[in-house]
Amino acid sequence: MKKKTGVTIYDLAAELNVSPSTVSRALQNHPSIGKATIKIVKKLAIERGYRLNTIAASLRKRETNNIGILVPWINRPFISSLISGAEAAARAAGYNVLISQSHDSIDNEIDNIKAFFESRICGLIVSLAMETKEFDHFDRFFENDTPIVFVDRIPEHLDAHKVIIDNHAAAFKATQHLIEQGCRRIAHFGGASHQTIYKERRRGYEDALKKYNLPIDESIIFHGDRLSADEGLKMTALLLKMPVPPDGIFSANDTAAVSAIQYAKSVGVNVPNDLAVIGFNNDPLCLIIDPPLSSVSHPAVEMGRIAVEQILKIKASKEDLLTQTITLKTEVVARASTLRKP
Amino acid sequence: MKKKTGVTIYDLAAELNVSPSTVSRALQNHPSIGKATIKIVKKLAIERGYRLNTIAASLRKRETNNIGILVPWINRPFISSLISGAEAAARAAGYNVLISQSHDSIDNEIDNIKAFFESRICGLIVSLAMETKEFDHFDRFFENDTPIVFVDRIPEHLDAHKVIIDNHAAAFKATQHLIEQGCRRIAHFGGASHQTIYKERRRGYEDALKKYNLPIDESIIFHGDRLSADEGLKMTALLLKMPVPPDGIFSANDTAAVSAIQYAKSVGVNVPNDLAVIGFNNDPLCLIIDPPLSSVSHPAVEMGRIAVEQILKIKASKEDLLTQTITLKTEVVARASTLRKP
DNA sequence: TTGTAGGCGTTATCAG
DNA sequence: CTGATAACGCCTACAA
Numbered sequence: 001m002k003k004k005t006g007v008t009i010y011d012l013a014a015e016l017n018v019s020p021s022t023v024s025r026a027l028q029n030h031p032s033i034g035k036a037t038i039k040i041v042k043k044l045a046i047e048r049g050y051r052l053n054t055i056a057a058s059l060r061k062r063e064t065n066n067i068g069i070l071v072p073w074i075n076r077p078f079i080s081s082l083i084s085g086a087e088a089a090a091r092a093a094g095y096n097v098l099i100s101q102s103h104d105s106i107d108n109e110i111d112n113i114k115a116f117f118e119s120r121i122c123g124l125i126v127s128l129a130m131e132t133k134e135f136d137h138f139d140r141f142f143e144n145d146t147p148i149v150f151v152d153r154i155p156e157h158l159d160a161h162k163v164i165i166d167n168h169a170a171a172f173k174a175t176q177h178l179i180e181q182g183c184r185r186i187a188h189f190g191g192a193s194h195q196t197i198y199k200e201r202r203r204g205y206e207d208a209l210k211k212y213n214l215p216i217d218e219s220i221i222f223h224g225d226r227l228s229a230d231e232g233l234k235m236t237a238l239l240l241k242m243p244v245p246p247d248g249i250f251s252a253n254d255t256a257a258v259s260a261i262q263y264a265k266s267v268g269v270n271v272p273n274d275l276a277v278i279g280f281n282n283d284p285l286c287l288i289i290d291p292p293l294s295s296v297s298h299p300a301v302e303m304g305r306i307a308v309e310q311i312l313k314i315k316a317s318k319e320d321l322l323t324q325t326i327t328l329k330t331e332v333v334a335r336a337s338t339l340r341k342p
Numbered sequence: 343m344k345k346k347t348g349v350t351i352y353d354l355a356a357e358l359n360v361s362p363s364t365v366s367r368a369l370q371n372h373p374s375i376g377k378a379t380i381k382i383v384k385k386l387a388i389e390r391g392y393r394l395n396t397i398a399a400s401l402r403k404r405e406t407n408n409i410g411i412l413v414p415w416i417n418r419p420f421i422s423s424l425i426s427g428a429e430a431a432a433r434a435a436g437y438n439v440l441i442s443q444s445h446d447s448i449d450n451e452i453d454n455i456k457a458f459f460e461s462r463i464c465g466l467i468v469s470l471a472m473e474t475k476e477f478d479h480f481d482r483f484f485e486n487d488t489p490i491v492f493v494d495r496i497p498e499h500l501d502a503h504k505v506i507i508d509n510h511a512a513a514f515k516a517t518q519h520l521i522e523q524g525c526r527r528i529a530h531f532g533g534a535s536h537q538t539i540y541k542e543r544r545r546g547y548e549d550a551l552k553k554y555n556l557p558i559d560e561s562i563i564f565h566g567d568r569l570s571a572d573e574g575l576k577m578t579a580l581l582l583k584m585p586v587p588p589d590g591i592f593s594a595n596d597t598a599a600v601s602a603i604q605y606a607k608s609v610g611v612n613v614p615n616d617l618a619v620i621g622f623n624n625d626p627l628c629l630i631i632d633p634p635l636s637s638v639s640h641p642a643v644e645m646g647r648i649a650v651e652q653i654l655k656i657k658a659s660k661e662d663l664l665t666q667t668i669t670l671k672t673e674v675v676a677r678a679s680t681l682r683k684p
Numbered sequence: 685t686t687g688t689a690g691g692c693g694t695t696a697t698c699a700g
Numbered sequence: 701c702t703g704a705t706a707a708c709g710c711c712t713a714c715a716a
Binding site: 018019020021022025032033034037056058059060061062 | 685686687688689691692693694
Binding site for chain 2: 051052053054055056058059062064065066073074075076077079080081083084087088091096097098099100101112115116118119120229258265284285287288289290
């Protein structure tokens with residue numbers, strides 16, 4: 001198992017009768033190297049097929065050019081789109097992308113963060129595990145000045161760079177949309193309530209109800225652990241068995257919303273007329289379910305791209321940048337699951 | 343931006359009055375180091391919070407502990423599951439996973455392979471881009487003895503390690519299932535016909551027809567570029583406008599199959615009685631569409647895991663292993679889109 | 685503008 | 701069983 005080493009800056013230096021440092025500097029367009037020298041060096045580098053040994057450079061600089069991405073699950077439409085956007089942006093800038101998944105477990109999250117740290121990533125993008133409530137495991141990166149950007153599921157009270165959507169506004173608009181379609185008793189499927197995104201979505205939901213003077217009824221507000229299809233079915237079953245069932249559901253994700261539609265159909269409840277349903281994320285499955293599911297668009301690919309751009313920006317600036325939160329736009333995508341015929 | 347260096351083997355060596363080499367060897371359980379020494383060294387390593395600098399080790403060993411995964415698209419259910427399986431297995435073994443996507447373009451594939459090579463990955467898992475017909479860009483890895491494992495979309499005639507499913511058998515069984523449900527005129531949606539998986543699926547389809555003495559009719563066999571939802575709609579529209587439309591469709595993926603159902607429903611064609619539809623991959627959307635889509639299960643997570651295991655096995659063995667093709671089992675998952683009432 | 689020299693932290697090769 | 705020494709390939713004060 002021998003790896004061919006390839007051409008080094010020493011080889012080029014020898015051939016050109018200059019020192020290796022000159023070659024090194026020329027290759028990186030160091031200002032103090034003559035234009036002519038730079039040109040000659042680069043020309044030979046190409047001719048000889050020189051390739052930077054990033055490992056050696058990493059050792060010297062004490063960091064790699066790998067950006068780590070930690071997410072709860074890779075195989076979810078929203079997340080894999082986010083990764084896709086991040087990967088494309090990173091690669092375009094000459095960085096690699098390392099991925100790992102917490103499976104929504106805090107222990108995994110801690111382990112993976114540690115592994116990332118030890119492999120000397122040069123930047124980290126994180127969407128928190130459902131379980132995560134403490135953030136000490138990120139401290140080593142802060143101490144280290146390794147840029148971190150939190151995306152989507154973020155630590156609300158941590159002073160850190162973040163890329164999010166306005167969950168409150170999105171939820172407000174989604175709920176408002178249901179009200180505009182005539183719903184007066186709207187249930188809510190939320191996620192773990194310590195997670196900011198779910199807390200905010202619930203707040204948006206409640207604020208919309210308030211604005212329209214509709215009562216907030218705790219008995220039709222649920223919080224799922226995972227908002228899985230299974231949970232969606234169970235929650236809907238509970239709702240529809242109530243003496244006064246709701247006439248609308250705002251679900252904090254699409255999976256549970258789809259289940260709601262499926263369950264409603266199975267017991268002869270008409271969607272959207274008896275029960276209007278709106279989800280969140282605008283996953284591809286919105287277009288598969290019948291009737292098509294209204295949802296809130298989520299710019300996942302863009303979020304991934306911007307997170308990488310933030311990492312690069314932070315790295316590029318010498319001083320510590322003030323932490324910044326970038327909020328991306330979302331909109332209600334109205335489809336047949338909420339559009340009632342007049 | 344200063345990175346804390348942390349404890350090195352020199353620090354441990356100094357404190358224990360042994361040489362750094364002894365520490366290094368003790369840490370890796372080198373056989374020629376005394377049990378006692380090993381114990382002492384490891385104990386101190388833990389106490390002092392020593393962490394291996396993988397970059398330095400990589401420089402010395404000329405390879406990293408990063409496994410690269412190149413896939414067409416990350417944000418597809420089947421692929422993200424495959425990555426998920428690979429990531430979990432790699433991480434459990436102490437490896438990181440680098441991902442990149444070709445977007446089904448050969449140029450991207452070549453670029454990404456080059457980037458992987460330059461970042462000195464220690465193993466590579468590849469599922470080919472739709473466009474790929476030549477494989478020279480992998481040569482550098484072969485010359486280098488860096489293990490490659492091809493998964494799913496593989497180079498048929500290249501002597502290499504592969505993890506696949508038996509596409510011919512799967513397609514045969516799927517087609518047979520349609521026949522058993524009474525279909526006599528079965529159309530086929532295939533992918534790029536130079537890709538082995540699609541060629542094999544078509545062969546399986548044709549062989550099933552032959553076995554049951556059904557004619558093979560080229561006019562109801564399509565090959566999509568991407569097998570997208572859009573293509574699915576168009577192909578179905580063509581089929582249903584024929585003087586003698588088919589009574590069954592075997593699609594080489596689920597996306598196009600779902601479109602077929604949607605189109606059929608939109609023009610009042612009953613699924614499964616007028617038109618039975620079966621897809622491939624058993625994506626989550628099979629359970630969303632109404633009627634639920636029959637499909638062929640695809641052990642994507644397992645495929646990812648096994649690919650990583652193969653990489654590790656190849657690395658572990660000193661001599662060049664004979665190339666091996668591992669074929670995973672699939673089965674027909676029959677649902678309402680094909681199950682006709684007697 | 686360029687060269688020199690030392691070091692990043694580890695591992696492999698020799699000797700003992 | 702253990703130690704000294706020399707790489708791995710690059711970068712960066714400091715010197716010239």
